[in-house]
Amino acid sequence: MKLFFYNTMKKDIQEFIPISEDEVRMYTCGPTVYNYAHIGNLRTYIFEDVLRRSLEYAGYTIKHVMNITDVGHLTDDNDEGEDKMLKSSRETGRTVWEIARFYTDAFFHDTDRLNIIRPTVSCKATEHIDTMIDLVKRLENRGYTYQTGGNVYFSIDEFPEYGKLAGQKLSDLKEGARIDIDAGKKNPKDFVLWFTESKFNNHIMEWDSPWGKGYPGWHVECSAMSMKYLGETFDIHCGGTDHIPVHHTNEIAQSEAATGKRWVNYWMHAEFLLDDTGKMSKSKGEFLTLDLLIKKGFAPLDYRFFCLGAHYRAQLHFSFEALESARKSRRNLMEKIAVIQREADNARSESQNNSANENQGNENLGLEDISVKARGYLDDFRSFLSRDLNMPRCLSVLWKLVKDSDVMPQEKLALIKDMDSVLGLKLMEAAPQEEEEVVLDKESLALIKEREEARKRKDYSRADQIRDILLKKGIEIKDTPSGTDWRKKL
Ligand code: AMP
């Protein structure tokens, strides 16, 4: 199965061709662990999870690396402002190390609840300081750095391709840039590779380096750790769109300057989740977390379902009304799938009683055994998936499939299971029926079938007659768009 992705670097949709035939190497910028992730951050991680699942679905093995930014980084992308970890430490009375550990655990608790597959490698910045120092040394040896005000800077003028990801031109970047706090900077967009105590002498996390005791600049960690685990050129790098103009731009400059090679082949960015103030932010006091949604009665998968309802490259407006409608819709879907499971069980027990109908009763129907009609749904799903992960369209294919009474329940289940390996909505965990309700005797099943046929011919008096017969046998029936639902009266 071919996949086509929008590559931010090329500003176009391209066929995805990995460097190695069967393993995809992918890096995603991870959390800054000075606070809980907000649901905007989680939208990006859900997108990255769908991407990873899609690659696996297409047959690739994935090596997925994600950093944990536990070295504090500044409240401003441009090396200014307060250190976020220190700020959190001061506000909560906990040490920076305690804060980092606490919020790293909280982050994985959130992503687990959202059914996000954990990265193959999650690497902490604090455990890779030597790797970062090596990268800065390499840049220094190649003439890309200078020191001023106690810090080591990357000189963007030495890297003519600077700004290519965001379509910025080096010549434009000097003009109009505001005056930086560090007057020693050669270009206002130069960024710090290594801070020393001469600048922030109250920093608690510090390490020895050839330039003095200090700590790395934020952008260095992603370049250093990704190359350590994925090699100097790898397939995919992701993050939110906010990272395009500064963080990813700087990552590219320092990585490619150090190696002289292209660093990443495909850049994929998730658009923002917006709240009613326009932009979600952790610094605005109370912010939207997964726990808050849970407190308000939503399941984590309601939020995942809500996110899948929009394309990852479209902005998504969050409101509790919109989440409520996603919750209802997901519940409706799960109920329908529970009915299909019951129908499949019935078909199975029917075929055990009467082995004539092979496909209906086949317990583990494979995708190779499905009908042409069912195959059509699978093809549609795959084609929307392959065209830049169009989850809203994939979901609408799933809905159509679920409602199609011409597709057998066992086939539906095989397809739903297959599709869910990408959607990650735990669709096969739809409420199973009680054991004693699952099995209906052959005669009752035949009556249900006969009643369905009577209804099709509009012979409602026969249909009602059968309903009464079933009721006397203790079986209640309900007509649904996907067929007859039944339940044994207690
Ligand atoms: P951070 O922890 O701030 O470094 O952000 C973690 C990830 O969330 C990054 O990939 C950001 O680009 C992304 N992100 C930040 N804010 C939002 C938002 N409102 N909507 C979607 N993604 C976001």
Ligand code: ZN
């Ligand atoms: Zn990064």
